[in-house]
Amino acid sequence: MSKLTPILAVMLACAGGTTSAGQVAPPIASGGGFPIIVDEPTPHEGPLVIGGCEIKPGASCPGVDLRHADLRGLKLNGIDLKGAKLTRANFFGAELKGADLSGADLRGANLEMAQMQGVHMRDADLTGANLDYSRLAGADFSGADLTAATLEAATAHKAKFVGAKFIGANLMETKFYNADFANATLEGNHAPYAIWEGVHMDNCHGCPVDW
Numbered sequence: 589m590s591k592l593t594p595i596l597a598v599m600l601a602c603a604g605g606t607t608s609a610g611q612v613a614p615p616i617a618s619g620g621g622f623p624i625i626v627d628e629p630t631p632h633e634g635p636l637v638i639g640g641c642e643i644k645p646g647a648s649c650p651g652v653d654l655r656h657a658d659l660r661g662l663k664l665n666g667i668d669l670k671g672a673k674l675t676r677a678n679f680f681g682a683e684l685k686g687a688d689l690s691g692a693d694l695r696g697a698n699l700e701m702a703q704m705q706g707v708h709m710r711d712a713d714l715t716g717a718n719l720d721y722s723r724l725a726g727a728d729f730s731g732a733d734l735t736a737a738t739l740e741a742a743t744a745h746k747a748k749f750v751g752a753k754f755i756g757a758n759l760m761e762t763k764f765y766n767a768d769f770a771n772a773t774l775e776g777n778h779a780p781y782a783i784w785e786g787v788h789m790d791n792c793h794g795c796p797v798d799w
Contacts, residue, residue, distance in 0.1 A: 654672060676695070686705075700722065709732050718737070720738055742763070756777065
């Protein structure tokens with residue numbers, strides 16, 4: 589029977605293999621090697637708490653500081669965020685149906701593709717916010733500032749924009765069926781293919797009355 593080469597014998601010994609004589613090679617003594625370190629992120633467990641407030645549907649978090657918070661895809665229906673600091677917060681694809689964000693600071697916030705039917709945004713500051721493809725049916729944006737905001741292809745059926753301000757906003761393909769723009773101000777907006785059917789425009793400055 590051929591003899592094993594010294595290198596092969598060492599390899600078998602390290603692997604706990606067998607020798608040519610059928611003998612099991614002794615394993616390496618425990619503690620003789622280095623532990624394997626696996627660098628994996630620890631998954632988040634338990635409720636999401638930011639600024640001392642548990643972020644969940646129906647939570648009451650008025651005035652909470654969520655600036656730059658990553659809230660993508662979260663279900664936050666009915667949450668109370670009145671007067672919250674939400675500058676550049678990321679709500680991409682989040683659910684905010686019936687939520688109250690009245691008076692909130694949403695400058696530069698990302699609300700793209702968010703589900704916001706019936707949301708309350710009265711007097712909110714949405715300067716530069718992204719609401720592209722969002723769902724805004726029945727939402728209340730009365731008195732809100734949407735300067736330089738983008739609402740491309742958003743649907744805002746029966747939404748209220750009473751006294752709201754749209755200056756330099758992107759309203760391309762936005763659908764405003766039966767919305768209320770009474771006392772609103774619209775100046776310098778980009779609105780090709782926007783739909784204004786049935787919109788209430790009493791005392792609106794800059795509304796497309798001849799649409």
